[in-house]
Amino acid sequence: MFSSDSESDLEVLEQLSDWESNTDSDSDGEIRAASRGYKRINFMQSLDDAEFTFRFRLNKSLVQLLLTQLMPFVRVTSARNHGVSPLHQLLLTLRFYALGTMLISVADFVGVSISTAGRIVRDISSAIANMYDEYIIVHQQSAEKFYRIAGFPRVLAAIDCTHIRIQSPCHVVGEEFRNRKGYFSLNVQAICDADLKFMNVVARWPGSAHDATIFNNSILRAQCDAGQFGNRWLLGDSAYPNRPYLLTSILTPNTGGEHRYNEAHIKTRNTIERTFGIWKRRFPVVALTMRLSLPKVQAIIIATAVLHNICRSNNLEEVPAEVELPPADIIEELQNMNVQDVSERASLINNYFS
Template identity: 30%
Template sequence: MEEASGMVVDASVQGGALTTDERTAIAAAVNVVLYRCQVERTTGKMKAAIRARRKVTALPSSGEGLDLGAVSDAVHQVCYVMGSGAFPRATPRWWMKRRMGGTWEDLRQCDDAPNEYFRDKLRMSPRVFCEIAETLSPYLQRRVTFYRVPLQPDHIVAYALYRWVSGETYDSGMCSFSIGRASGITTVRDVTAALLAAYPDKLSWPTGLQKAVVLCPFADKGFPNYHGCIDCTHIYVDKPANANGEDYCDQKRRFSVQAQVVVDMNLRVLDVFVGYPGSVHDMRMLHLSSLWERAESGQLFTGPHVMLSFIVRTNGYLLGDNGYPQSEWIVVPYGGLAQHPTEARFDNKQKTARGAVERVFGRLKGMWRLFLRTHKCNMDMLPQQFIAVCILHNILIDAGIPFDNNLLWEVGPDGVRRRVDLGMHAPLRTVCMESSTGDALILRDALAERMGAQ
């Protein structure tokens, strides 16, 4: 072309040859054109890839190009594999069983685990545990899902018992039942509800032959028609949230919740009323409970009456300390410094008989140590949990499970071994007897006279 136009790109040829600047400009223009072509080609490939991806995504919804039957079979196979545990969830739900060993694996082997080991962890024999788990099983069944195998009822019961026995939270590294704090709260709540539903009559007053067996021994000791003892204990808790801390401070300046309990001479719990702050007086607790209403209306003691001296008739009564006033159904000590020998004898025997309630609190809190120490708890769940452990207490009493008195002793921070604090506070002041009726005072005098005659 250069020859045809008479121009030669050679420095030796004179005439219309391109200069160096012109050739540089032409080269730059050619480079720009090539770069734009390359960019457009790359953009076209990207757009084509995006369109292809959109078509693939839209195919399952329209059913084009896919065998829906094959997809359905694949989904079923994946669900089966997940259900068998091959693809476990990273964070299983609270009721799903984790693979673990340690304490539970040892306890589950009932034939190999010794009774002492079982009682140390759950405070009962393998036979009693199996009976409780079987009774609670209908209330604790879990639905099987495709994620993991759900916890079995006996495993759930063991979690709750271990929590009440040890007082440890489930997220503690020392607890071999670790399943997480939230999961532990839910498990304890379910077992609590199951115990209340499965054993509605476990906290009841004796009737018939059982009542005769309970009342007869104390009639020989000077307390005819005696049904049991009444007293209160403090359950120590952390400062409740969204509540006035002063209301929950007891006379020892500790945060606590009051629990009123009635027990018989066989150490069985007959009645429980719990939930009011620790600053509430024992007498106030009595007036707030249904026990007061039933006793005052004549529905509590309905058995045959017993005639005493001074023509006193009694259908039944409880023994209490000086935190209660003398009434026709609560007998309290005389108290005072200068006592008549008859009064002193009565007070000594009354105190001995009333020792049953202290033994119950010792056994109850010694076994279920969560309620012995200060602990953080849900204030709405605490009353139900305490009633649940009272039901367990009666179950173990009926089953003849012994109690280890060493549980009532512990070593303090100073290294001194001392008796545990059962939360039984002596009344700050004696309740005024001016509200007591003449019949109530005569009942105590008649009982004291009977003891003197014996």
């Protein structure tokens, strides 16, 4: 969080932007940082398990596992990072995810210049994001677990969008990223399974894009249209149109079956809201305003989603946010009543919930 009596954090964060780079000043900064002679701490030894997990959001064993996978993609010796070890590069990036926008803190934490810290965060985030296909997978094994929540059958996943706050990219296209609540954001679509793990994440649409627009232009929709997931359903809120494979709740239920359908639908769909909440608390960087260029923001969103799944798959306990997070946005989406296909929903209500 920024202090009210200092602009130093803003000045630091501006150095991260792709549109503000100065080779000479970066070089001078690198020389000054190298000349300080920081002795980097072995946090694996100096911190106990609980403190390590709180600071870096992953425990020691998961950091070691992740480090092994990242080693082929991490630069160890170059003019850009002055020999910062892969472990310290990873820990610096994880610390940035934990603190949100305080890049100056993570630079001092490991003993590097601000520009070096920015490059490390960029490189490590991109390397983790490239592991997407390994850890974020659409599968059909959660139907039984979804059913246990509220008795809703044949559920593939819950779907929703969440806004990730950013600074205005530039004056030319900036207004495209201003959402209906007035701030700049990326509107990120995700689906999750019953274990609160991401199965698909789309992080390329500006904040002004409607949830239904994002879905209609996604590969996920094309897969659903092609019948790739059989008779499974996605559960979405009223921002989405009904489809044979995407069911929403009923705005004005009348019959007992419709009320039971709504109750089961809402309880089951809540899994995606819980997933977003756990993700943002573990990695506050995606809950606060990111003052970075769009490619860096997108890499961080995907990287933290990958890390979220790693934590869930290894049953790592939730950890509270280390910084104060903004209140959760209130969902006020308006239902798009055009081209609704409610036949599948009506059939389900008549045959199952009535």
